[in-house]
Amino acid sequence: MTKSNLFLASASPRRRELLALLGIPFEVVSNDIVERQAKGESAYAYVERLAREKAEAGIQGRSGVVIGSDTLGVLDGVVLEKPRDKEDALRMWRAMSGRSHEILTAVAVTDGTSTESRVVLTEVFFRRLSESEMAYYWTTGEPQDKAGAYAIQGVGGAFVERINGSYHAVVGLPLVETAELLSIYGIRVLNSDE
């Protein structure tokens, strides 16, 4: 597989870094999918649809294999997306404080003929957060473009007592499932022949 055959349809620098960990050459392409949950659509179906739409938009006009991905939080059945503003972030953090929420990350891979996808669920346990640290966290600029308004890989990691699931999935790309899907399309991580 040459460099021009594998594409990552993502604007996220986190996803780029995570995919690079697998050691396979790839090119980044943009995606302009509108993210809006349909009426009655479950969080699980929504995140998987977005990952598939990103991959399928990315393969248009290209030949090769395209990866798309999406991450969102879920608390009491309600989807936690990127915060609209400080008030929205504060509302999320107050609800997340001292308890667990779920992070769902979907990854989809397509070659333009078929699309395969997986959804990975990780439970994230937050310690209690004080009003002053929440107010400070907003000023760092870190939460603004993150689902659930925090980054486990940044100072937001100081809110996380523990997780049950995949750290990489919380950051934006589950590596086990990504490697598994790539192998379906003949792209082998670690050059394994299995």
Ligand SMILES: Cc1cn([C@H]2C[C@H](O)[C@@H](COP(=O)(O)OP(=O)(O)OP(=O)(O)O)O2)c(=O)[nH]c1=O
């Ligand atoms: C919970 C959490 C999310 N995130 C990020 C991962 C995603 O980049 C982002 C969720 O937004 P997404 O809409 O999944 O992705 P994106 O808009 O950043 O990139 P693209 O659609 O182009 O692929 O939140 C973290 O970096 N750390 C975390 O701990």
